[in-house]
Amino acid sequence: MIYLQLFFTFFKIGLFTFGGxxxxxxxxxxxxxxxxxxxxxxxxxxxxxxESTPGPIAINMATFIGSTSAGILGATCATxxxxxxxxxxxxxxxxxxxxxxxxxxxxxxxxxxxxTITALILSTGLTMLLNSLFSIKNIGSAFSFDYKAVxxxAVxxxAxxxxxxxxxxxxxxxxxxxxxxILGMILYSF
Amino acid sequence: xxxxxxxxNLFWTMFKIGLFTFGGxxxxxxxxxxxxxxxxxxxxxxxxxxxxxxxESTPGPIAINSATYIGxxxxxxxxxxxATxxxxxxxxxxxxxxxxxFNQxxxxxxxxxxxxxxxxxxxxxxxxxxxxxxxxxNKKPITIIVFIVALTLHVTLTLLAKNFSSIYYILASGIxxxxxxxxxxxxxxxxxxxx
Numbered sequence: 001m002i003y004l005q006l007f008f009t010f011f012k013i014g015l016f017t018f019g020g021x022x023x024x025x026x027x028x029x030x031x032x033x034x035x036x037x038x039x040x041x042x043x044x045x046x047x048x049x050x051e052s053t054p055g056p057i058a059i060n061m062a063t064f065i066g067s068t069s070a071g072i073l074g075a076t077c078a079t080x081x082x083x084x085x086x087x088x089x090x091x092x093x094x095x096x097x098x099x100x101x102x103x104x105x106x107x108x109x110x111x112x113x114x115x116t117i118t119a120l121i122l123s124t125g126l127t128m129l130l131n132s133l134f135s136i137k138n139i140g141s142a143f144s145f146d147y148k149a150v151x152x153x154a155v156x157x158x159a160x161x162x163x164x165x166x167x168x169x170x171x172x173x174x175x176x177x178x179x180x181x182i183l184g185m186i187l188y189s190f
Numbered sequence: 191x192x193x194x195x196x197x198x199n200l201f202w203t204m205f206k207i208g209l210f211t212f213g214g215x216x217x218x219x220x221x222x223x224x225x226x227x228x229x230x231x232x233x234x235x236x237x238x239x240x241x242x243x244x245x246e247s248t249p250g251p252i253a254i255n256s257a258t259y260i261g262x263x264x265x266x267x268x269x270x271x272x273a274t275x276x277x278x279x280x281x282x283x284x285x286x287x288x289x290x291x292f293n294q295x296x297x298x299x300x301x302x303x304x305x306x307x308x309x310x311x312x313x314x315x316x317x318x319x320x321x322x323x324x325x326x327x328n329k330k331p332i333t334i335i336v337f338i339v340a341l342t343l344h345v346t347l348t349l350l351a352k353n354f355s356s357i358y359y360i361l362a363s364g365i366x367x368x369x370x371x372x373x374x375x376x377x378x379x380x381x382x383x384x385x
Contacts, residue, residue, distance in 0.1 A: 030357075189303060
């Protein structure tokens with residue numbers, strides 16, 4: 001039953017996402033791609049959409065994957081699934097378990113997770129980048145070098161650097177996405 | 191009636207926050223503070239700071255965590271349900287509509303090219319989010335070891351196309367955290383007994 005599966009998979013994802021939207025990307029990638037709900041490419045495309053629309057990335061992803069694999073009911077199941085763990089835990093903390101986060105064991109567990117989440121996010125970004133620059137999905141893939149993607153990467157890094165120098169703050173994700181979209185349209189048209 | 195009005199107000203405020211916040215959880219928390227603490231006085235400032243600590247160290251999206259907590263503080267369990275649904279609803283509606291047309295939209299040639307470019311930007315965004323987190327990590331030996339092991343394993347297994355859910359990495363490192371804590375706790379206790 002796909003609805004239950006969507007609900008429980010996203011419940012698991014919601015339960016193990018510590019540290020905001022990006023921390024969720026490795027989990028969704030591992031679970032949803034292996035279950036065949038979304039392809040790697042569609043997933044990367046959708047991250048850009050999730051970044052450029054309002055609302056938490058987690059909700060956006062659950063709704064999108066739920067909807068594309070099982071319609072509006074699928075979207076509802078996946079979204080409720082991803083919300084529910086937070087909802088239950090916060091409600092418990094706000095009402096009865098006020099001191100839960102001060103228990104040293106809980107603190108130690110959460111501290112232990114930090115380096116792993118960081119590693120998972122970096123690994124996901126790295127392997128995605130290998131895929132997009134060299135078409136390397138795994139050891140078996142044929143190596144092909146996409147110099148256009150390298151140019152886009154170089155321009156983004158440069159744009160980020162210049163923006164920080166001029167405006168004294170980081171550019172928003174949307175600005176970088178728009179720059180890369182324009183470059184993609186120009187470069188891949190030829 | 192008063193309670194109903196309160197809930198309606200809560201729903202509307204959270205819905206607006208969900209609708210107009212671009213750029214993830216922290217942007218949203220900033221707007222919540224502005225709307226709920228400063229403008230409407232629905233919740234005390236100190237309570238709000240409390241909330242930030244809790245939202246950061248519990249799982250799930252920060253926006254959802256904050257909405258649930260604030261909703262509960264303002265109007266009990268019903269308030270938390272209303273606030274949580276309200277903050278998620280705009281995303282749900284917008285993304286559901288997008289999901290109906292996304293594939294057709296991508297099959298337009300020029301849009302496809304744009305997204306090939308965008309994929310590079312997405313990798314860059316993920317990597318820079320990861321690097322930012324790395325800078326904030328404490329650099330104790332155990333942290334660095336766990337980091338390197340997790341990174342190497344995850345990259346290798348991804349490249350070998352072996353599927354192994356990230357959840358196991360997270361669970362395992364949480365347990366390592368617990369063990370490391372217990373060891374240092376008992377070591378300290380023993381030292382204390384000797385003196």
